[in-house]
Every structure is written in structure tokens, then in C-alpha cells.
Amino acid sequence: MKQKLTGRSIRYSIFGYFTVTALVMGILIALSLNTRFTSQLSATMETESRSMVDQVSRSVEGFLRSVMKLSDSIYYGVIKNSDISQESINQDLILLYDNNKDLVENIALFTKDGEMIEAVPAARMNSYTDIEQETWFTETLERPEIMQFSMPHVQYLFEGSEGQYKWVISVSRAVEITEGPFTTQGVLLIDVRYDSLEQAMGEVSIGEDGYLYLMSGDGEIICHPKAQLIDAGLVQEDNLRVAGYQEGSYQEKFDGEERITTVKSIGYTGWKAVGVTPVGSLTLNTLKTRLFAVFIVLLFLLVLAMINAYISSRITDPIKELEKSVSKLEKGDLDTPVYVGGSYEIRHLGGSIQRMALRIKQLMRDIEQEHESKRKSEFDTLQSQINPHFLYNTLDIIVWMIENEKKSDAVRVVTALARFFRISLSKGKSIITVKDELEHVRNYLMIQQMRFKNKFTYTIQAEDEVMELASLKLMLQPMVENAIYHGMEFMDGDGEIQIQVWREEDDLYLKVSDNGLGMTEDQVENLFKDGSHVASKRGSGIGVRNVNERVHLYFGESYGVRIQSEPDEGTDVIIHLPAIPYSEILKKEGK
Amino acid sequence: MMSGKEKILWGLAVCVLVFLYLASSTNLIIKEKKVQIHRVSIILDDVNDSYYQNFKKGVEQAAREYHVDTSYITLYEEDNSSQQIELVKREINDQAEAVVIVPVNREAVEKEFGEKKWSTPIIAVGSGTFGDSVNSNIYTDCYEAGRMLAGEAQQELGSEVVYYLFAQDFSWGNSQLVFDGVKNVLEEAGAEYIVKEKSEGQDFRSVIESMVYPATTQKVALIALDRESLTEISDIFKVNEGYRLHVEGVYGVGSTTSLLNSLESGIIDGLITQNQYLSGYLSIQKAVEAIGIPNLKENVKLDSYYITRENMRSREYERMLYPME
Numbered sequence: 009m010k011q012k013l014t015g016r017s018i019r020y021s022i023f024g025y026f027t028v029t030a031l032v033m034g035i036l037i038a039l040s041l042n043t044r045f046t047s048q049l050s051a052t053m054e055t056e057s058r059s060m061v062d063q064v065s066r067s068v069e070g071f072l073r074s075v076m077k078l079s080d081s082i083y084y085g086v087i088k089n090s091d092i093s094q095e096s097i098n099q100d101l102i103l104l105y106d107n108n109k110d111l112v113e114n115i116a117l118f119t120k121d122g123e124m125i126e127a128v129p130a131a132r133m134n135s136y137t138d139i140e141q142e143t144w145f146t147e148t149l150e151r152p153e154i155m156q157f158s159m160p161h162v163q164y165l166f167e168g169s170e171g172q173y174k175w176v177i178s179v180s181r182a183v184e185i186t187e188g189p190f191t192t193q194g195v196l197l198i199d200v201r202y203d204s205l206e207q208a209m210g211e212v213s214i215g216e217d218g219y220l221y222l223m224s225g226d227g228e229i230i231c232h233p234k235a236q237l238i239d240a241g242l243v244q245e246d247n248l249r250v251a252g253y254q255e256g257s258y259q260e261k262f263d264g265e266e267r268i269t270t271v272k273s274i275g276y277t278g279w280k281a282v283g284v285t286p287v288g289s290l291t292l293n294t295l296k297t298r299l300f301a302v303f304i305v306l307l308f309l310l311v312l313a314m315i316n317a318y319i320s321s322r323i324t325d326p327i328k329e330l331e332k333s334v335s336k337l338e339k340g341d342l343d344t345p346v347y348v349g350g351s352y353e354i355r356h357l358g359g360s361i362q363r364m365a366l367r368i369k370q371l372m373r374d375i376e377q378e379h380e381s382k383r384k385s386e387f388d389t390l391q392s393q394i395n396p397h398f399l400y401n402t403l404d405i406i407v408w409m410i411e412n413e414k415k416s417d418a419v420r421v422v423t424a425l426a427r428f429f430r431i432s433l434s435k436g437k438s439i440i441t442v443k444d445e446l447e448h449v450r451n452y453l454m455i456q457q458m459r460f461k462n463k464f465t466y467t468i469q470a471e472d473e474v475m476e477l478a479s480l481k482l483m484l485q486p487m488v489e490n491a492i493y494h495g496m497e498f499m500d501g502d503g504e505i506q507i508q509v510w511r512e513e514d515d516l517y518l519k520v521s522d523n524g525l526g527m528t529e530d531q532v533e534n535l536f537k538d539g540s541h542v543a544s545k546r547g548s549g550i551g552v553r554n555v556n557e558r559v560h561l562y563f564g565e566s567y568g569v570r571i572q573s574e575p576d577e578g579t580d581v582i583i584h585l586p587a588i589p590y591s592e593i594l595k596k597e598g599k
Numbered sequence: 600m601m602s603g604k605e606k607i608l609w610g611l612a613v614c615v616l617v618f619l620y621l622a623s624s625t626n627l628i629i630k631e632k633k634v635q636i637h638r639v640s641i642i643l644d645d646v647n648d649s650y651y652q653n654f655k656k657g658v659e660q661a662a663r664e665y666h667v668d669t670s671y672i673t674l675y676e677e678d679n680s681s682q683q684i685e686l687v688k689r690e691i692n693d694q695a696e697a698v699v700i701v702p703v704n705r706e707a708v709e710k711e712f713g714e715k716k717w718s719t720p721i722i723a724v725g726s727g728t729f730g731d732s733v734n735s736n737i738y739t740d741c742y743e744a745g746r747m748l749a750g751e752a753q754q755e756l757g758s759e760v761v762y763y764l765f766a767q768d769f770s771w772g773n774s775q776l777v778f779d780g781v782k783n784v785l786e787e788a789g790a791e792y793i794v795k796e797k798s799e800g801q802d803f804r805s806v807i808e809s810m811v812y813p814a815t816t817q818k819v820a821l822i823a824l825d826r827e828s829l830t831e832i833s834d835i836f837k838v839n840e841g842y843r844l845h846v847e848g849v850y851g852v853g854s855t856t857s858l859l860n861s862l863e864s865g866i867i868d869g870l871i872t873q874n875q876y877l878s879g880y881l882s883i884q885k886a887v888e889a890i891g892i893p894n895l896k897e898n899v900k901l902d903s904y905y906i907t908r909e910n911m912r913s914r915e916y917e918r919m920l921y922p923m924e
Contacts, residue, residue, distance in 0.1 A: 136864050161912065162921045164863065171649070171856045173921050203924070228914070236660065239918045240877040296631075300623035303616065310612050 019324035023316050030312040034305045042301065050268070053285055054257050057218065057270045061283040064209055064220055065272040071111075071208035072276050075179050075200050076155060078108055082115065083183050083196055092125060093188040101128045113163060113176045114199040119185065120149060120192060131166035139165075144180050148195050152182030157277045160202050160230055175202035177230075206231060218285035225278035227251030250282055259287070326350020330358050337361070342369040383561055398489075399425075402455050421458060424451040434481055438562065441590045442509055442516070443475040449484035449507060456492055464492070464503030464522075474509050477516050478590045480558055486551025487520040487569075487581045495524020495579055516587040523578040532571045552581065559585065634666050637697065639886045640690040642672045642683060644703040644725075644772070650826055650855055656922045657879025665887040678771045680707035691719045697734075697886035701725055704771040720889030722882050726773040728898050735885035736898040739873050741773040744852065744903040745780020748822060748871045751905050752850045755868065756820050758790040760847050763806065765832060766824040768798035774824045777852055781822055803831050811845045818847045826853025829870065833861040854906065859920055862908055873901045876922040 086100040101115050105128045116127040122139030139145050148156050158178040168174065176199035185194040205222075209231055213219055221232035227248040229235055237243040246262045250269055257270045266287035273280055329347035336344040342365055348358035402425050409418035431448035434440050440448075446468055453466045466488075484507060491505050506521040527535075535552045556569040563586055573579035622628040641658065643651060648671055655671070662669050672686055680703045690698050697720040702708040705727055712721075712732035720734040728736040752762070762785055766774040778794070785792045795801040810819050823829035829851030836843045843849075843866060851858075854872035861867045881899050889895050910916055 134864070162917060164912070170860065171652070173856050173859075175921070175923055236657070236876050236918060236922050237880065239915075240874055240880075242877070242880070296623050296629055299619055299629075303619035303623050306612075306616055306619060310616060313612075 017324065018327065019320045022320040022323065023313070026316040026320075027309070027313050030316070031305075031309055034308050034312075038301055038305050050287070053218075054268055054270070057268060057283040057285050058257060058272075061220060061270045061272045061281050064283075065274050065281045067208045067210065068205070068222065068274050068279070068281065069276070071205060072157075072274070074108075074111060075198065076276065078104065078112070079155060079179060079181055079196060079198055082198070083181065087117065087183050087185060087194075087196065091186045091188065093186075096126070098126055098128065101126055105129065111200060111204045112198055113174050113201045114166060114197070116165070116197045116199075117183070117185070118145070118195045118197065120194055125185070125194065127166065131168075133165055134167055137165055144178050144197075145195055148180040148182050149193065152193070155179060155181045155276070157279075159224060159228055160205075163199055165197075165199075174199075176200060177202060177205060202231075218283065220281065220283045221245070221247070222274075223247050223251065223280050223282060225251065225280065230279060247282070251280065323351070326354040326358075330354060330361065333358070334361060337365050342372070398452075398455075399429075401459060405455070405459055417458065421455055424454045427451045428455065432482060438481055438558075439478050439590070439593045440481050441475065442470065442477050442479045442518075445479040445481065445484055445518075446470055446475075446507070446509065448482070449488055452485045453488060453505065456488075460492070464505055466505040466507065468507040468509075470507075470509035471511065474511050474516060474587075476590050477511070477585075478588045478593045479516070479518070479585060480555070480562060483555050483558075483583055484518060484520060486555055487583070490551050490581070491520055491522035491524060491579065495522040495526075511587050514587050516585040518583040518585070520581045520583075521578065526575045526577045526579055527571070527573040528575055532573055535571065536569075555583065559583065637665070637667045637887055637890055638695050639667050639669050639697045639699060639883060640672060640693075640695040641669055641699040641882070642686050642690065642701065644674070644683065644701040646674050646677050648673060650853070651875070651879075652856070653854075653875035653920075653922050654879035656924065657876035657881075658883050659879075660876075661880040661883035661887075665883060667883050667887060669883065674703070678703055678768060680704040680771065681711075684708065684711045687721070691717065695719060696890050697722065699724060699882045699886055705773070720886060720893060722886050722889065724878055724882050726776055731896070734889040734893075734896060737878050737881050737885065737901065738898065739773075739901050739903060741776035742780040742783075744871045744873075745777035745782075745824070746784050747780075747903055747905055748777070748850055748852065748869070749781040749784035751869050752820060752822060752848060753784060753788050753790065756818075756848050758788045760790065760818045760820045762790055762792040763810075763819060763821050764792055764794045764824055765801075765803055765806075765821060765828040765851075766794070766796050767827050769796060770798070772825055777824045781824065797828070803828070804835055807832070807835055807842055807846075811842050814845075819845070820848040820850070821846055823849075823851030823853075826851070826855065826858070829853050829858060829867070830855065833858060833866050836866045837861065854920055856921070859906075859911065862906065862911060865908065869905055869907045871903050871905055872920070873903055874919050876919065877901065 082101065082104055086097050086104070090097050090100075097117070101117075105112055105115050114127060114129070114131065117125040118139055119125060122145065124133055124139075127133070133139075144156055144158050156179065158180075160175050160177050163174045163176045179198045179200055181196050183194050183196045184191050209220065209222060219233050221235075222230040223232075224230055227250070229238065229245070229247055232238060232245065232247075234243045234245075238245050244263050246260075250271060253269070253271045255271055255273055257268055259266065259268055261267070268285045268287060270283040270285075271280055272282075326347065326349045329349065333344060333346040337346070344365075346358055346362035346365060348355055348362060350358075402421065406418050406421050406425070409415070409421065428448060428451040431440065431444050431451070434444070450468055453468075457464065457466065488505060488507070492503075495503070495505075502523070504521075504523045506519075508517075508519045508521070510517055536556060537553075552569055552571065559568045567584050567586060569581060569583050571579060571581050618628070639662075645651075648655065651671075658669055661667065672690065674682055674686075676682055683700070683703050684707075687698055687700055699722045700708070701724045705725065708723075709729055712729060714730055715732045717732060721732065722735045722737065723729050723733045724737045726739055726741040728738055749762075762781075764778060764781060766778060769775045769778065782792065795803065795806050797803065807821075821832055823832050829849075830853065832849060832851070836846075836849070848868040849866060850869045850871075851867065852871050854870055854875070858867065858870060862870060878901055885897060885899070888897070904916065904919070906916060906920065911920060
């Protein structure tokens with residue numbers, strides 16, 4: 009997570025951390041609430057189940073008490089007070105039967121030999137029934153101290169209507185029957201209607217899927233909402249296992265289903281009331297509930313995410329704006345306004361960056377100015393290295409010419425000199441047109457030709473298109489000076505100096521060629537070296553380096569001077585400049 | 600300002616929330632299961648439902664559990680198979696969601712139904728299985744029932760007894776299949792048997808009286824191949840108790856309350872029955888399943904039980920023979 013957020017926007021980092029935290033917290037809260045609520049619900053349902061089972065138990069106990077009370081009434085109120093040899097107890101029994109018709113199917117009194125004494129309602133016993141062999145009869149006589157409750161069964165002792173049958177629970181007790189002077193044992197049988205027990209239990213359901221049933225102490229089902237289906241094998245019930253439980257609630261798994269089983273014992277009979285509540289109905293695990301829980305968590309998350317996004321925006325937007333400003337500054341746009349806004353820290357940072365940018369701008373301006381002035385100064389210095397001897401010598405020639413009545417030549421020389429110096433000065437400008445530079449060197453050549461008594465000839469060739477291009481001042485003259493003093497010095501009249509100027513696309517070339525002595529490679533190399541040069545009495549010899557440096561300074565390192573020379577073959581000095589119209593230079597200088 | 604991607608994500612989140620809300624708190628997407636009441640018609644094979652008390656109790660239990668509104672239709676005329684089929688069609692036209700039929704005549708119904716696809720699910724209750732025209736069969740193997748019955752009788756009485764086989768009409772009901780099973784066992788045992796079919800003009804009373812008068816040393820036993828015959832025989836013996844002494848044993852098919860009384864009183868020695876309650880319950884259960892899944896085909900075979908006086912009160916059989924309300 010940390011790695012993923014490294015390098016990401018601070019906004020996403022804040023958003024990510026907050027959202028993940030909120031999600032985890034939300035899920036934890038939802039889960040714990042769900043667990044808590046489910047367990048609360050489960051406890052509530054368990055309590056309700058217990059309450060229902062208790063209620064039903066009380067109801068069944070009440071039912072059983074009624075039956076027992078009736079049995080006591082019959083025994084103590086009727087049988088014990090009667091001598092059956094003398095009187096009939098039929099009316100009393102009918103009275104009691106009528107008062108308990110809803111509860112009772114039959115009442116019968118038997119001797120210990122199985123002979124029926126009375127029965128209400130009046131009915132004949134089935135001829136095929138041998139009472140003495142019946143289990144309920146024998147057990148009652150064996151245990152006279154307690155009342156016997158049978159399991160539900162179809163009434164079969166008495167003849168009934170052909171197509172009908174009744175489910176009953178037989179309640180039997182041993183009684184003492186007075187027959188004259190004798191007291192014998194007998195059995196009082198009350199067949200209690202099974203549906204009255206069902207009524208006592210009521211149609212109880214616990215929750216949506218829960219139910220309640222009644223079973224005997226050894227697990228036999230007495231009353232169950234699906235008794236028939238259990239017997240048919242369609243439905244399973246774990247009554248036999250539950251029979252071993254004590255009273256209370258148990259969580260168990262049966263038939264793949266978690267359920268809560270509540271057991272309550274019923275007095276007198278040993279029966280048990282069992283409440284069953286499937287746990288599935290207690291949880292919130294319906295699809296809709298789950299979706300709702302997911303909805304709540306996501307809603308909570310969305311609201312938090314929106315708040316996160318707002319907060320992180322408030323923090324990061326000013327940082328972003330500042331970052332944009334810094335990016336522009338980084339690219340060199342020092343004039344860009346720096347964003348100052350947001351929190352105190354961001355404002356302070358923005359202000360600092362703004363002041364820093366202004367300072368940088370100022371420093372750069374200073375450096376530029378310094379650089380410019382240094383360059384100018386160097387340039388001027390270089391430019392001023394032009395030899396003053398030329399002036400002296402030329403003035404000498406003029407004086408000689410005047411003295412020797414060569415006025416017109418003197419005029420020509422003076423004029424040429426004036427033009428020469430006018431262009432040399434060029435009002436302090438470093439850049440002049442090619443035309444002026446050629447004029448300058450032409451004047452120089454003319455003067456030098458006169459001085460050196462036509463020791464050499466010269467030609468100047470330049471295309472019209474190059475005339476108005478920009479050229480450095482005093483470029484050709486030093487080259488020509490070198491050609492005259494180093495190339496022509498020891499020649500006898502056959503010297504030739506050619507000056508050619510031409511343009512090749514964006515490049516301007518100015519070539520000074522001579523057919524003089526030429527130079528070796530070392531000599532050529534030395535011309536460009538600092539300090540080491542061949543000095544001549546008549547020339548400085550530093551013109552090439554001077555010009556080369558001036559060209560580098562003004563136009564850049566890709567331009568400059570190159571020399572092609574072979575000993576005795578002459579020398580070509582080629583000056584390479586960019587082909588820039590002079591008008592552009594003027595525009596740049598703001599003129 | 601949010602980027603386009605962020606806007607899309609926020610929009611998606613809102614859409615998901617709206618969807619979840621609609622799914623969890625309304626019925627627009629996930630519909631709550633409404634309790635739907637299904638209409639099911641039950642067409643019996645008789646003019647009254649007196650033999651179907653236990654079956655009806657099973658139907659009622661299932662109807663409560665599956666929210667079914669049932670209606671019983673009986674025939675206007677006994678043993679009228681074509682009338683029964685007309686009743687089926689009528690109920691289907693009457694928008695019954697499913698029809699349960701206890702066929703009068705299996706062959707006739709099979710012929711009429713054929714491989715026809717009904718628009719309404721049909722559940723057949725009775726002997727054997729039908730083809731694809733029926734969604735479910737709740738059936739008994741009557742042939743095996745016959746074999747069981749004859750086997751028990753044979754075991755008790757042996758092969759020296761002449762067995763009189765009584766039936767109403769082999770052309771309807773399951774008598775023919777029961778007869779085939781009984782016959783198979785008796786023939787295997789080499790026992791003699793005589794068939795008395797009422798539709799052939801046989802009068803049961805006369806037949807029984809012929810066993811009494813004139814007196815004979817020949818031991819006879821009676822096997823009723825259908826409940827109507829068994830009921831008739833039982834009634835004869837109830838009225839003329841003395842006749843019973845001349846018969847070694849009475850056996851048959853069916854378990855109405857009256858027949859069970861006869862069994863308990865000793866008139867009948869043993870009878871074959873099935874769980875009628877379960878039959879009724881399953882017929883409705885399968886009907887509801889077929890309403891939900893029309894292509895569902897499922898058959899349920901019901902076991903046959905041999906009931907005697909000794910075992911009829913057992914825990915295993917008492918509730919089956921006498922289903923509680």
C-alpha cells in the first residue's frame with residue numbers, strides 16, 4: 009500500500025488512507041453491530057421460545073390437572089361413595105361426563121377381572137377386546153398408587169360408528185369398588201379426547217419457522233404439527249435425542265440446520281414440551297438484509313469519501329497551483345505569477361518562491377548585463393588591438409607626396425585614409441555592412457599599394473546580395489595586413505591579393521587569398537594560439553586570433569576563421585559568418 | 600476540479616448505491632415472496648369420496664403448508680372413464696393451476712393422454728406411471744401388492760385351500776394388476792383359485808352362500824382384489840356372522856375405517872394398503888412443484904403394507920391407518 013502511494017499525488021494519498029480507514033472501520037462496525045444484534049435477537053427469541061414453551065407446559069399441565077381432577081371427582085365423589093351392588097352410578101357418571109364432554113370421550117369402570125361395570129356414554133364393548141390382556145389395565149393394577157397416562161391411540165374398546173374413529177389418551181387408575189360387604193379393586197378408565205389436548209397446546213408457532221411439540225419421557229411423539237409426515241418418513245425430528253435433555257435451551261444442529269431447542273418437563277406424566285426455533289430465522293441473513301447492510305456501509309463510505317475528497321482538495325489544490333507555478337518557473341518563465349493561497353504554510357511557501365523567482369530574475373539580469381558588458385569590453389579591447397603604425401606610415405607617405413608635388417596622389421591617399429578611419433570608427437559600432445567592410449579594406453589596400461610601390465595587385469569580388477549583410481568591423485583589414493606583411497614581404501612584384509565575399513544559404517564567407525610564401529601547419533596553428541605568434545616589425549601578427557575571437561564572441565563558436573596554407577603556395581584566410589542582414593542587427597539593437 | 604475519470608467513478612458509486620437501496624428496501628428488483636394461493640382440482644375415480652377420507656387429510660395438510668385451494672370432483676356415473684377425462688379438460692379450461700387425477704381406467708386415460716402436452720400440470724395418483732403427458736405419478740405397484748397379499752395368505756393357509764378371487768370389474772381400477780400378482784403367487788404355489796368378477800354377473804353373496812350351503816369339507820379362502828369387493832364381502836359377513844366360520848381366511852385390498860373395524864373384529868384376516876395420507880399430501884406437493892417448474896417430471900412410488908389385527912395398533916401403522924385431523 010505504502011509503495012503504491014509513494015510518488016502519487018498527496019491528494020490521492022490522503023484520500024486513500026482516509027477511505028481505507030473508513031472502510032475498515034465501517035466493516036468492523038457493521039460486523040460487530042450485526043453480531044451484536046443477531047445475538048440479541050437470538051437471545052430474545054430464545055427467551056420468547058422459553059416463554060412459549062412455559063406457557064404451553066402450563067396449559068398442558070392445566071389440562072392434565074383437569075383430567076386428574078375429573079378422575080378424582082369420579083373416584084372420590086362417585087365410586088367411593090357408592091355400593092355398586094345396591095345402586096347405579098350411571099347418572100352421576102353421565103352428569104360428570106356431560107360437564108366434561110369437550111374433554112372426555114368415554115368414562116368406564118371395570119372390575120379387576122376386566123368386566124365392565126359402567127360406561128358413559130352408553131356403549132357396547134367390542135366383543136373381540138379382552139380387557140385383562142390390555143397393557144393399560146395390567147399396569148394400572150400393578151401400580152395402583154399412580155394415575156396412568158397412555159400414549160395417544162385410536163379408541164377401540166367400545167363400538168363406535170362405522171366410518172369414524174377417535175384418537176384418545178387413556179387415563180386409568182386403580183380404584184376401590186364397594187360391592188356389598190366387599191371392597192374390590194377395579195380400574196377407572198377415562199378416555200380423554202386427543203383434540204382437547206391439541207386445543208390445550210394451541211396452534212403455537214415460534215417466529216416464522218419455529219414450532220412446538222409434545223413428547224413422552226422416552227421420546228415418543230405425542231403431539232407434533234407434522235406427526236403424520238414424520239411417521240411417513242417425509243420429515244425428520246430428533247425427538248429421541250432431545251428426550252435425554254434436561255430442562256433448558258440448547259443450540260444444536262439437526263438435518264443440516266442450526267436450531268435452538270427449548271425443553272420443559274410437564275408434571276404428573278413425565279412428558280416434555282419441546283420448542284424448536286431454527287437459527288436461520290433469527291439471523292439477518294436474508295438477501296435483502298445483507299444488501300441493506302452493504303448499502304449502509306457503502307453509503308457511509310461514500311459520504312466519508314466525499315468529505316475526504318473535499319478536505320484533501322482544500323489541502324492539495326493550493327499545493328497543486330503552487331506546483332504549477334513552480335513548474336513554469338522551472339521551464340524558465342520567470343515572469344509567471346506564483347500562486348500564493350491556501351493554508352498558512354502554503355501561502356508562506358508561495359510567497360518565498362515568488363520572492364526567490366524575483367531574485368533569480370534580478371540575478372540573471374545582472375549576470376546578463378555583466379556578461380554583456382564584459383563581452384563588450386573584451387570586444388572593444390580586442391578591437392583596439394589594431395596596429396597604429398599604419399597611420400604613421402600613411403601620414404609619412406602623404407607628406408612625401410605633398411613634398412614631391414604629387415598632390416593628386418596625396419589627395420587620393422588622404423581621402424582613402426579618411427574613409428578608412430571613418431569606417432574604422434563607424435561611430436563606435438562593432439557591426440557594419442559587408443559593403444562598408446569591403447570599402448574599408450579597399451581603402452587600406454589602395455594606401456598599401458601606393459606605399460609598397462605596386463608590389464602587389466589586388467582584386468575584390470563580392471556579389472551584390474552580400475553587400476547589405478552584417479559583418480564585424482575590422483575583419484578583412486587585419487587579414488590583408490598579414491597577407492601583405494607575411495605573405496608579400498619577400499616577393500618581387502608578383503604578389504596578388506584576392507578578396508572574395510559570397511553567400512552560401514545561411515552562411516557568409518569572406519576570403520583573403522594571397523600567393524605569398526605560405527605557412528606550415530605549425531605556423532597556421534600558432535596563429536590561433538594565445539601568446540605565440542610570429543611578430544613582424546610592420547604588423548602585429550595577432551590579427552587572425554583577434555578576428556577569430558571577435559567572431560566567436562559576437563556570432564558564436566560555430567563561426568570563425570580558418571586558414572588554408574602551404575609553404576610557397578600562398579595562403580587563404582576564410583572568415584565564416586552567419587548571413588544576417590544588417591537591418592536585423594539594427595532591429596536587435598533597438599534602432 | 601474533478602477529472603473526467605473521477606466524475607465517472609463518483610457517478611458509478613452513486614449508481615451502485617441507488618441500485619443497492621432499490622434492491623434492499625423496495626420490491627422493484629428483488630420481489631418479496633408473496634404468498635400465492637394455488638388452485639388445484641382433484642378428480643376422484645368414484646361418485647363419492649367415502650374411500651378417500653385419509654387421502655383428504657393428507658391433501659388438507661399439504662394445502663395448509665403450500666397455500667393451496669383444493670376442490671374435489673367426483674364422477675356423475677360410476678366407472679366412467681371418458682367422463683373423467685372430460686372433467687380434466689373442464690378443470691383445465693376453468694383455469695385450475697394443476698389437476699390431480701385418480702384414474703378410473705388406467706388404459707383409457709393413457710390412451711387419451713398419449714404424449715399430449717397439457718397446458719396445466721397433471722398429477723396422476725394410482726397404479727403405474729403415465730408418459731410425458733403427466734408431470735408426476737404417485738403410484739403403487741399393484742402387481743407387487745397382489746403378490747404380497749397372496750403370499751401372506753398362502754403363508755397362513757397353505758395351498759390346500761381354494762382361493763376365491765373377487766373383483767368388481769377388471770376393466771377399471773387396479774384390479775387387473777392385483778389379480779396378476781395374486782395369480783402369479785398362487786400359480787407358483789400350485790394353489791387353486793376361482794375368479795368372481797361382478798361385472799360378469801357374479802353375485803358375491805350367492806358365491807359366499809354357496810360355500811356355506813351345502814356344507815362342504817373344502818377349505819376356502821377369499822381374496823378381494825379391490826376395496827369395493829372387500830367392503831362388500833365384509834358387510835356380508837357382518838350381517839351373517841355365521842358365514843365367516845366357513846371361510847378359512849378373508850384377505851383383500853383397501854383400508855377404510857370400516858374395513859379396519861372388520862379387520863379388528865376378525866372378519867378380515869389381512870389387508871394390503873398404502874399410506875393414503877401420504878398419497879394425498881404428495882399429490883398436492885407435486886402439483887405445487889409442477890406449477891413452479893412446468894417441465895418437472897417426478898414419480899413417487901408408495902410402498903404397500905400388509906396389515907393384520909396384530910400389527911394394526913402398532914406405532915408404525917396406527918397413525919397411517921387412522922390419520923389425525
